[in-house]
Amino acid sequence: MDAVFANAPVAAHGPSSVGDTLRQARLKHGWTLDSAAARTRIKRDYLEALEAMDPRGLPSRAYTIGYLRAYAGFLELNVSELVDQFKLEVECETGRAQPTAPKKKREFKLPKGVIGAVVILGSVLAATSWYGVHITRTGAFAEAPDPALLLATPRPVVESSRAPDPARIWADLPTAHAPEALVFTAISPVTLEVRDASGRVLFARELAAGASYRAPDEAGLEVTATDAGALRVRSGSQDIGVLGESGQILESLAMDGFVQNWRTAQAAASAGGAAGAAPGR
Structure with a gap:
């Protein structure tokens, strides 16, 4: 968003303009732009652009009005009148606003040596899988008991005289997240x-x-x-x-x-x- 007060009509720099009013008030107090910037903690470039009524050196409209309020109050001027006059002299909605797009993410690339290591690891895993299947088919578990016999053998039933405690069942569950907006x-x-x-x-x-x-x-x-x-x-x-x-x-x-x-x-x-x-x- 690099549009800067495009085609904004600016009033002629006469004694009644916002910029002249700010500059005359600053000179009346005997302050330079540097000293005014240090006292208000507003960038010197912004103060100079406000006094020159140069929208190309100002940020977005909302921030410009905020800086104008602070600067006018510092110079002991009528803040409301200057803000209304500025809106009439500079009729625009956007300036040099900060970019709104997300920060660019860095592209991640694998080093050439890592590709070779991945290929070798894949080969080892494939060989291990083949070996396991081969051993199973050649009778490594031939002496294992028949699963059918295991299913046919009755298993003892363990009876519990105590019912499960509901408090223990729900004890370790996470609690709801409290809103902290x-x-x-x-x-x-x-x-x-x-x-x-x-x-x-x-x-x-x-x-x-x-x-x-x-x-x-x-x-x-x-x-x-x-x-x-x-x-x-x-x-x-x-x-x-x-x-x-x-x-x-x-x-x-x-x-x-x-x-x-x-x-x-x-x-x-x-x-x-x-x-x-x-x-x-």
Whole structure:
């Protein structure tokens, strides 16, 4: 998906354009593009493209609006008015979005020497099979008892006076898997992207305040968001909390490790509380 705001009508760069408003506010505060990028943790190229209103240097529309919100708030501007003005000046739906196809798998080829080893092993197995059949046909088991006599001989019947215990029958069966799907809820407007273990995009859009997204119950999920402090996550019935600090931009956060770290911290806190409540000797 390398389309970049194709044929997007851009307003003339006058004093009232979004780019000029951002640039003038930055200069008024006395910040350079580098210092603004360091403070907002947004790439310098994106800030420069926003100020120049150059859609060729911007990511997808959803991420561009997320960066615009963060940058405008940092410059103490009216965020809602700038976002509405930007949507009018740049009427498009897609930009340089990340590829949504699964990651390319490496082609596996057997070395030439392995093919020869497989051929030799197949020959050995074939020879062993032939030898076993030949020995059977030549009377290796000639002295074995007649199966008909074995079937005719009555076998003693063992009677049990105790009925089987149902609890023992079902004791080792696996229990049902409890759902642990992750649910992301937006505290304030935020752009969320969720990918599976293969890199395929499962969800990518802007969530309004109070909106939620329930991810599939599978391992290897990665999350990218424009504001970690604006996303609250829940695993099953457990409320884990926000994904990070307010204004922090997340890029490919591995949710398996994030949830495991939270559970480890909870276990350590519980153990510490139990030790503190125990009477001293």
